[in-house]
Amino acid sequence: MTFLKRRKTAKGTEERPKQQEDEQPKIKPTTGSSVLKHVTLLIGGFMAIFLGLLTSVYVATLHENDLWFSTIQEVEREISFRTECGLYYSYYKQMLQAPTITQGLKELIYDNKTESRRTINLLKRMNIYQEVILSILYRILSLQKYLEPVYFYLYTVFGLQALYVISIYITSWLLSGTWMSGALAAIWYILNRIDTTRVEFTIPLRENWSLPFFALQIMAITYYLRSQLKSFQQWWSFTLIMASTFLFCITWQFNQFILLIQALALFSLDCLDMLPASKVTSLYFVHVASLLLVWILQFNNSMLLGSLVLSFVLAALVVRHLQRNLKSGGFVARVMKLLLHLFVVFSLTILINNTSKKILGLESDEHIFKFLKAKFGFGATRDFDAKLYLCEEAFGLLPYDTFQRLLHTLILPSYLLTLVIMVVTAVTVAIQNLSSYSSCQSTSIKEENTIMLRPDMAYNLIHNVLFGLLALSTMRMKYLWTSHMCVLASAAICSSQLWSLSFKAIRFYSPQWVRVMKFAIPILIFIYLYHEFWPKIMTELSDLREFYDPDTVELMNWIKTKTSKHAVFAGSMQLLAGVKLCTGRTITNHPHYEDKKLRERTKQIYQIYSKSSPEEVYSILRLYGTDYILLEDSICYEKRHSRGCRLRDLLDIANRQTMDGPGANDPDLKPSPYPRFCDEIKSNKPPYNIYFSRVFKNKTFHVYKLKKKKEIPY
Numbered sequence: 058m059t060f061l062k063r064r065k066t067a068k069g070t071e072e073r074p075k076q077q078e079d080e081q082p083k084i085k086p087t088t089g090s091s092v093l094k095h096v097t098l099l100i101g102g103f104m105a106i107f108l109g110l111l112t113s114v115y116v117a118t119l120h121e122n123d124l125w126f127s128t129i130q131e132v133e134r135e136i137s138f139r140t141e142c143g144l145y146y147s148y149y150k151q152m153l154q155a156p157t158i159t160q161g162l163k164e165l166i167y168d169n170k171t172e173s174r175r176t177i178n179l180l181k182r183m184n185i186y187q188e189v190i191l192s193i194l195y196r197i198l199s200l201q202k203y204l205e206p207v208y209f210y211l212y213t214v215f216g217l218q219a220l221y222v223i224s225i226y227i228t229s230w231l232l233s234g235t236w237m238s239g240a241l242a243a244i245w246y247i248l249n250r251i252d253t254t255r256v257e258f259t260i261p262l263r264e265n266w267s268l269p270f271f272a273l274q275i276m277a278i279t280y281y282l283r284s285q286l287k288s289f290q291q292w293w294s295f296t297l298i299m300a301s302t303f304l305f306c307i308t309w310q311f312n313q314f315i316l317l318i319q320a321l322a323l324f325s326l327d328c329l330d331m332l333p334a335s336k337v338t339s340l341y342f343v344h345v346a347s348l349l350l351v352w353i354l355q356f357n358n359s360m361l362l363g364s365l366v367l368s369f370v371l372a373a374l375v376v377r378h379l380q381r382n383l384k385s386g387g388f389v390a391r392v393m394k395l396l397l398h399l400f401v402v403f404s405l406t407i408l409i410n411n412t413s414k415k416i417l418g419l420e421s422d423e424h425i426f427k428f429l430k431a432k433f434g435f436g437a438t439r440d441f442d443a444k445l446y447l448c449e450e451a452f453g454l455l456p457y458d459t460f461q462r463l464l465h466t467l468i469l470p471s472y473l474l475t476l477v478i479m480v481v482t483a484v485t486v487a488i489q490n491l492s493s494y495s496s497c498q499s500t501s502i503k504e505e506n507t508i509m510l511r512p513d514m515a516y517n518l519i520h521n522v523l524f525g526l527l528a529l530s531t532m533r534m535k536y537l538w539t540s541h542m543c544v545l546a547s548a549a550i551c552s553s554q555l556w557s558l559s560f561k562a563i564r565f566y567s568p569q570w571v572r573v574m575k576f577a578i579p580i581l582i583f584i585y586l587y588h589e590f591w592p593k594i595m596t597e598l599s600d601l602r603e604f605y606d607p608d609t610v611e612l613m614n615w616i617k618t619k620t621s622k623h624a625v626f627a628g629s630m631q632l633l634a635g636v637k638l639c640t641g642r643t644i645t646n647h648p649h650y651e652d653k654k655l656r657e658r659t660k661q662i663y664q665i666y667s668k669s670s671p672e673e674v675y676s677i678l679r680l681y682g683t684d685y686i687l688l689e690d691s692i693c694y695e696k697r698h699s700r701g702c703r704l705r706d707l708l709d710i711a712n713r714q715t716m717d718g719p720g721a722n723d724p725d726l727k728p729s730p731y732p733r734f735c736d737e738i739k740s741n742k743p744p745y746n747i748y749f750s751r752v753f754k755n756k757t758f759h760v761y762k763l764k765k766k767k768e769i770p771y
Contacts, residue, residue: 101236105226108243109219115247116257117215119597123258124604132613133604134207135639140631141648142261144171146210147638148185149261152192153206165189166356170643172655173625173682181356183649184310187266214260217269221254222246224272225540229548231279232514237579238551244583245468245543248590252459252539264536267309272540274301275520282336282513295339302347307354310651313364314425315537316344318527320366322519324373324402328395330384330490331483331515334377341370360651363419368410369402376402388492395491420653428452432530441660441711442650448702451533459535463542466590467582472542475549478558479510479518486510514548521545551579608757612687613639615753615760620685627662627678628687636687645681660711666692667708668729671738675748678763685752688759693735705733 120126124137138146148165155161165179179185195201195209204212225246226239233239246253256265277297280286286294306312323340326332344366352361361367376398377383383394413419427443432452438444446452463469510518521541528538549555556574560566616626617640625643626636633644646659661677665686678686695703706716714729715722731737738745738761747769753760 097236101230101239104236104240105223105230105243106219108226108240108247109221109223112222112243112247113215113219116218116250116254117211120211120215120257120260122598122600123602125602126604129604130610132610132639133606136606136609136613136635137604138261138635138638139259140634142259142634143638144634144647144649145183145185145188145261145263147634147641148179148183149188149192149210150206150638151641152189153195158193158196161192162189170641171637171647172658173643173645175654178356180354181358182652184263184308184355186307186354188261211260214256214265217266218254218256221269221272221540224269224276225544228272228276228279228517229544229551231276231283232517232544232548233552235551235575237576238547241547241551241579241582242543244586245466245547246540248466248586249463249468249539249543252462252535253543254536254540263309263311267305267312268536268540270301270305270308271315271537274298274305275517275541275544277301278340279513279517281340282332282511282516284512295343298340299343299346302343303350306347306351310360310649312351313348313361313366316348317364317366317369318523319520320344320369320373322516322523324369325519326512326515327377328383328398329487331486331510332512336512338374341374344370359417359419360421363410363414363417363422365406365410368413369406372402372405372409376405388488391491421651423653424650424656439710441707442656444702444707444710448698448707452531455529455532455535459532463539467585468542468546471550471582472546475546475555476522478555479514479545479549480522482510482558483515483518486515514554517541517545517548547579550582551575608755609635611755612753612758612760616640616642619753624684625682626685626687627665627681627683629663629689629692630659632687632689643682645678645683660708663704663708664734666705666733666735667712668714668731668733669712670731671734671745671748674734675763679766683763685763686749686761688735688738688761690757690759693733 124134126134126137129137135143135146135150151164152158152161155164162180165185167176168179169176171177171179180189191210191213192206195206200209222243226236226243228239229242230236230239254265254268255262259265274297277294281291281294281298302316306316309315320341323332323337327334327337348361348364348367352358355361380394380398380401383398384391386394424440424442424446427438427440428446431438431440431443431447438447460469463472521538521544524534524538524541528535553571553575556571557566560570613635616624616636620640620642622641623643625645626633627645628636630646630648630650633646634648636642637644637647646655646662650656650659658681662681664674664677665688691697692704695705697703698706700706700716700718700720701710709716709729710723710726712729713726715726717733738749739751739759741751748764749761750764751759752762
């Protein structure tokens with residue numbers, strides 16, 4: 058971006074006549090620059106749309122090639138939506154199968170098939186408004202003759218990837234001032250697909266719906282934080298921020314944790330005087346308004362009112378109002394005030410959050426805090442739910458091979474160079490802001506610092522650093538970081554500012570060199586990426602596979618044809634989500650884990666894989682109205698996880714029993730008097746055959762029917 062500074066006229070120098078001064082800029086330079094600007098916008102806009110659509114087509118093709126989705130059976134298509142993906146898609150299917158839209162909504166609000174013997178409001182408990190809206194659109198538009206329901210769903214999710222890529226493209230363009238950086242960001246996003254998205258194999262996952270809107274929000278915030286915006290530009294960008302934040306919140310249950318990190322970024326920049334306080338307050342308002350609107354639409358979901366982000370925003374606004382002299386005084390005084398400010402804000406946040414949770418009786422998210430406490434070393438835990446997360450690779454540290462892949466595409470070295478220069482610049486600006494003590498000095502320093510580190514660039518920097526720390530600690534969150542890494546690295550490489558600072562640091566500054574590096578380095582990167590990855594992409598697109606899971610297909614077909622429509626099934630969360638989708642049968646538990654009663658129920662149902670007596674297991678299953686249990690050899694004899702992280706180990710530890718196999722056990726764990734239920738029931742001997750009878754078996758699954766009480770001899 059070019060910064061213009063007015064030059065003072067030397068004393069005694071003859072000034073040009075006012076008419077000449079006014080007329081000269083209005084002739085050819087203005088016309089020429091206007092034409093060039095419009096041509097640049099046209100080319101850049103075309104490239105943004107082209108790369109966005111290209112990404113959508115690319116991931117859709119990979120999905121088709123991997124599963125041969127267009128030719129496999131309907132049951133195979135549905136099985137491909139594994140774990141919680143199948144659960145979410147089942148509600149889209151349920152809405153389409155309902156006689157009317159009104160009846161479909163009523164069945165979702167008063168649902169008794171997702172958790173047996175319990176009526177729940179699915180619109181309150183889960184973020185499934187996207188499935189509801191999509192099913193209504195499909196029916197209203199009468200697309201039955203032209204497009205299968207599953208493809209309408211798929212194309213919508215893949216279409217959102219176009220929005221995702223266009224958003225990061227424009228964000229990079231806004232930061233750098235050239236559309237070339239946007240193109241580089243989009244290409245990096247595509248080439249680092251393994252680490253930037255998993256949309257092609259987890260299509261209905263909530264993050265695939267929400268992250269495109271989050272990227273759109275970041276783009277709008279980046280524009281909103283630019284200086285000297287006209288009133289209609291501010292209004293337009295603020296409206297877009299509001300809309301995208303709401304859509305992000307309504308489509309993902311983890312919205313509150315992402316917004317908390319964003320609020321922390323805004324808070325940090327506000328404290329260091331890097332953002333206008335009025336705009337920070339406006340963005341706080343967006344967070345609060347969006348969450349409250351979602352709270353209303355989700356039938357007063359108390360988890361949103363008890364969220365940390367609402368408590369934090371309230372605390373930050375209250376303390377800032379009370380501590381009005383925070384940004385006055387010398388360096389030492391301001392640092393001391395800032396430390397006190399941080400202490401008071403975070404203390405008040407904890408107080409407000411704990412108070413609100415007690416008033417609301419909120420326990421839905423306690424498992425997350427137990428997991429975080431154990432993950433970061435604040436004491437060991439035997440809590441079943443916390444260990445269930447701790448033992449999953451997705452919730453572990455970011456693996457080393459991620460950095461190897463990012464290094465191969467050249468994004469990692471580009472990002473690290475950018476990060477070092479920008480962090481040094483940000484620290485310098487922060488120290489200068491804290492050192493200014495008079496209003497005149499503060500104003501002049503602010504103007505200079507705005508040139509060194511613009512507010513929009515400062516926001517994107519701290520945003521990226523915080524999400525980077527989150528990704529390093531929790532692998533599943535890397536998709537929030539790596540996509541924005543593409544934005545920051547490409548924007549810096551294509552920006553004059555980075556190269557100016559770099560050359561000035563080594564005392565080799567020259568405007569000509571800056572212009573050369575600004576265009577030469579991106580072009581060289583484009584050439585390298587094309588030479589290195591184009592053949593691999595062509596090979597990947599020609600690799601044709603086919604979905605193959607005959608055992609699960611056989612199980613689902615058996616359930617549909619051989620069991621009552623009112624039968625209730627118990628088993629693992631992941632498998633039951635597929636049963637709900639493929640067969641429409643009632644299930645006892647499912648993978649949407651944000652409810653305390655459901656977590657307790659799941660732990661009890663999972664006793665089918667513990668060392669428990671058949672009488673105890675039978676009593677538990679009957680408590681939830683179970684007719685059939687689905688046992689999986691892959692869980693009963695699990696080898697995927699190491700000892701201590703197998704599901705049967707987690708159950709043994711929670712039941713205070715010793716684990717199987719060689720290795721140490723804690724001293725207070727005692728051997729169980731019973732063998733492992735899932736293994737021993739296969740013997741079909743008393744007392745197991747008194748309570749259960751096997752009705753189906755293949756290489757992977759064993760299905761047992763619970764006998765009625767009158768059939769059990771006493």
